[in-house]
Amino acid sequence: MDTIKVGILTCSDRASAGTYQDESGKAIEECLRRYIRNPLDIFYIVCRDELEQITKHLCAFSDEQHCDLIVTTGGTGPAKRDVTPEAMEHVCDKMLPGFGELMRQISLLSVPTAILSRQTAGVRDCSLYVNLPGKPSSIQECLEAVFPAIPYCIDLIGGAYIEANEDAITVFRPKQKSTFAIKERGKMEVAPFINSPTIPQTIQTPKKLTHLNANLHPTMVDVSHKESTIRKATACGKITMSQEAFLSVVEEKNKKGPVLQTAIIAAIMGAKKTSDLIPMCHPLLLSGIECNIKEDKESCAFWLFVEVKNQGNTGVEMEALSGVSIGLLTIYDMVKAIDKEMCISDIMLLQKSGGKSGDFVNTHIQER
Structure with a gap:
């Protein structure tokens, strides 16, 4: 099982100055440890809301620590010193606006000011970057919404293979019909596996219990979409x-x-x-x-x-x-x-x- 390298960056003037203890970075780590079965190697930094500092740390997470997933919290609002999205756009090769769209949609169900949030996501080399809001409660809400797409996204860019804890969250990977990916950092090779005697365990999707939701609460399955x-x-x-x-x-x-x-x-x-x-x-x-x-x-x-x-x-x-x-x-x-x-x-x-x-x-x- 691959070790997943994760960078967590809290962007906050006050947390960086020690005015209050950072709870947001801890909330991100707790969620990820609950969602991911793999061993995690966490790199954690708190920095000021300054474009140069944020950019430097974001680049280092990918280029030096070779993180598969980099998650930021804070600095996504409209205030003058909220510059995390600008730093993301500066370091990423490709932007993934769908992450931010979904997070805003989820947050708007709780608070109307969520429309002011500018969080987004992007890719640099084999690293996926995701912006999250600053409040721990909003972090869990948004991360639960977008995480189902994160493992497959990291597959596509050549990162490590994330094995999700299906008891905590359900992720999506399309069924592999004719190929499997042998992944190395920065390189992806495709090989046939139909009728192959040795198929990697990692591509076998475990059966999950449908009577528990992502919060492990009992639920009666909705069958309205099924054919009669x-x-x-x-x-x-x-x-x-x-x-x-x-x-x-x-x-x-x-x-x-x-x-x-x-x-x-x-x-x-x-x-x-x-x-x-x-x-x-x-x-x-x-x-x-x-x-x-x-x-x-x-x-x-x-x-x-x-x-x-x-x-x-x-x-x-x-x-x-x-x-x-x-x-x-x-x-x-x-x-x-x-x-x-x-x-x-x-x-x-x-x-x-x-x-x-x-x-x-x-x-x-x-x-x-």
Whole structure:
């Protein structure tokens, strides 16, 4: 894993003079350490709001320390001594105004004076520069907005490969279909990797949990943009019991009534009530639920199969699994007077169809 070199420059007359302690630079470092998995080598400077000083430090971060990412805070307003954007324009080979546009858009949701901010971003050699506002709260807000584009931007200019902490933030990299980049500072070589036996781990995008947002708060996924298709899912599970309990069910001698028929009704109800039981599941209009129970005499067990179908923009896997779980629990409840050591096991998704991810068949079922 690459070590990421980061330059942090606080532009402030008062912080430089020691009138107050710089909290903004610390806020930037805290955010970056939370967002980036790689080891970080931090270069931190506080300087006055003077064009010559700021320019000198910005150049040194790139030309001498070879920083991949350089982040400034302060000096982006309209006041006479706010000259950080001017210094950026002086040292950068290319400007990236989209960063500033997004930050202003985000900040305007909180305060109307954000329209006065002139923060921007740019590139010098293999270094990405980003201006941030001065307040620690605004720093976190703006950095959270623009960071998803930072790793890929640094890829494009030949910097080190940033591996994001997906538990804290989601970054964007387009899917690599035919090439991967072997990166050295100031040089980029492209090599084919289709059917290659050795693909760098760094280009494999880890699967992320969609029920947590960037602040690690629970969220129910927005599926309004998904295409409405016919979706089907089948799940199964098993309950194993003593021979006495098994015969009481098969021979319909259980005092609580017909166990298997009741379990099927419970499975249907469980599938329909999934969104009430599982916090992040969407309420769905199910178009069909079919349940079957098979006896396993050798193991004194019953297998319950639940197939759920609907037409919508999210899958029904959880409905099938919930139906199986509730159905098997119902069998346990009705037979526990005879055998309290019954074991519910092997609850799994057998197959699903429909939706963007396509069809799925559980290939491990034959091993069980």
